[in-house]
Amino acid sequence: MHIVADQNIPALPELLGNVGNLSCYTDRTPPPELLRTADALLVRSITQVDETLLQHAPQLKFVATATIGKEHLDSVALAARNIQWTNAPGCNADSVGEYVLAAVLHVLREQNRLNDVLDLDVAIVGAGHTGTATGQRLAALGMNVHYYDPPLAEQGDTRAHAHWQRVLTSDIISLHVPLTHDGLYPTHHLIDIETLQSLHPGQLLINACRGAVVDNQAVVRRCEQGECPTLVFDVFEHEPAIDAAMLPHLAIATPHIAGHSLEGKVGGAHQVTTALCKHFGIAFEMSLSDVLPSVDWRTLGAVSIQRLPDLAELILSLYPIIEDDRRLRVDSVTAAGFDHLRKNYRKDNPRRQLNNQRIACHNAAQVIRFRQLGFNAYQVC
Ligand SMILES: NC(=O)C1=CN([C@@H]2O[C@H](COP(=O)(O)OP(=O)(O)OC[C@H]3O[C@@H](n4cnc5c(N)ncnc54)[C@H](O)[C@@H]3O)[C@@H](O)[C@H]2O)C=CC1
Numbered sequence: 001m002h003i004v005a006d007q008n009i010p011a012l013p014e015l016l017g018n019v020g021n022l023s024c025y026t027d028r029t030p031p032p033e034l035l036r037t038a039d040a041l042l043v044r045s046i047t048q049v050d051e052t053l054l055q056h057a058p059q060l061k062f063v064a065t066a067t068i069g070k071e072h073l074d075s076v077a078l079a080a081r082n083i084q085w086t087n088a089p090g091c092n093a094d095s096v097g098e099y100v101l102a103a104v105l106h107v108l109r110e111q112n113r114l115n116d117v118l119d120l121d122v123a124i125v126g127a128g129h130t131g132t133a134t135g136q137r138l139a140a141l142g143m144n145v146h147y148y149d150p151p152l153a154e155q156g157d158t159r160a161h162a163h164w165q166r167v168l169t170s171d172i173i174s175l176h177v178p179l180t181h182d183g184l185y186p187t188h189h190l191i192d193i194e195t196l197q198s199l200h201p202g203q204l205l206i207n208a209c210r211g212a213v214v215d216n217q218a219v220v221r222r223c224e225q226g227e228c229p230t231l232v233f234d235v236f237e238h239e240p241a242i243d244a245a246m247l248p249h250l251a252i253a254t255p256h257i258a259g260h261s262l263e264g265k266v267g268g269a270h271q272v273t274t275a276l277c278k279h280f281g282i283a284f285e286m287s288l289s290d291v292l293p294s295v296d297w298r299t300l301g302a303v304s305i306q307r308l309p310d311l312a313e314l315i316l317s318l319y320p321i322i323e324d325d326r327r328l329r330v331d332s333v334t335a336a337g338f339d340h341l342r343k344n345y346r347k348d349n350p351r352r353q354l355n356n357q358r359i360a361c362h363n364a365a366q367v368i369r370f371r372q373l374g375f376n377a378y379q380v381c
């Protein structure tokens with residue numbers, strides 16, 4: 001079997017072992033000479049799998065994306081050729097949760113508002129894998145988290161509501177929806193100029209889902225009026241050709257790396273390998289921990305969860321999100337620079353998740369809160 005894969009999907013040589021011959025491509029689109037003999041194709045979110053690509057792949061039987069997002073796969077074109085496909089649901093949800101946690105702590109610290117957390121309302125827009133991972137962490141800080149998700153509310157999910165006005169009046173609004181253009185609740189330009197006009201400087205809007213969920217031109221227009229909300233964007237319309245005019249208005253801007261912890265990326269690779277083997281009827285028994293590089297465990301004494309400055313200091317020392325912002329502003333405002341930064345994201349020092357940090361706690365309540373934040377917490381006598 002010939003498997004063609006994006007070179008930036010980690011651990012594939014170990015995972016695929018003897019499953020087939022692996023060829024990797026480095027650009028956004030795999031070259032036709034590789035596609036010609038491909039039986040399976042493994043991609044990331046930057047590869048458009050559409051009729052143009054499929055025309056070059058007459059033998060293709062299976063496509064998987066090692067990402068949560070799947071709008072880059074043309075399901076109609078794939079179905080027309082009877083090609084099975086899948087994404088990797090939830091693979092990097094904890095990574096996104098940690099990204100938003102770090103972003104919120106950074107912004108509140110800069111604004112001298114860390115002591116206000118118990119008064120802050122958080123609207124999570126989209127209560128799926130990434131929204132839930134994010135909401136859990138912000139609730140652990142003591143914030144009042146609610147979930148706006150009309151499709152889930154309709155299905156009777158009691159966590160979810162459908163009150164957009166409640167979103168607009170929240171102190172923090174964090175977006176976690178797929179990019180959709182049709183259906184009852186399309187998300188393309190969900191945040192438009194009208195919405196942006198209604199937000200004020202005390203509010204924080206975070207986009208770590210897809211760029212086009214927010215109208216980027218409207219952001220520039222809104223910010224030029226002044227008195228705009230604080231903005232944190234990991235994703236942009238028209239990536240990798242982002243609108244540089246937006247950057248000065250963003251408190252944190254990063255190159256679509258919210259899901260790029262090593263655990264998130266290797267998790268995606270593991271999920272697509274499992275799906276590929278299942279599709280072709282091949283036995284596959286490797287677990288994620290077989291391929292995830294181990295870390296040197298560190299045991300930290302629990303900082304008091306009530307002392308937010310200490311907790312913020314700890315989390316931001318483990319994931320200094322502002323370094324990702326600086327790299328984008330310095331290196332990557334061109335399309336080539338943006339892509340380069342993503343491909344080489346922390347190559348020498350991969351971002352590891354907080355569950356690699358052991359926290360010694362003195363009571364059960366502390367253990368629960370630290371675990372909700374994502375740490376590997378345990379109780380000492
Ligand atoms: N920046 C990054 O690195 C990453 C970005 N993403 C993006 O985040 C998106 C969400 O990921 P997950 O939470 O894992 O997806 P999910 O499929 O688990 O959850 C999405 C939720 O959004 C809800 N939803 C759909 N339309 C909505 C609307 N108009 N208003 C409110 N809620 C709506 C759905 O009912 C669902 O519960 C992905 O589709 C992907 O595009 C995901 C991972 C990493």
Ligand SMILES: O=C(O)C(=O)[C@H](O)COP(=O)(O)O
Nearest residue numbers: 044045046067068069092259
């Ligand atoms: O999972 C998703 O959806 C994402 O957006 C990824 O985390 C980032 O995309 P890739 O860089 O992995 O294509």
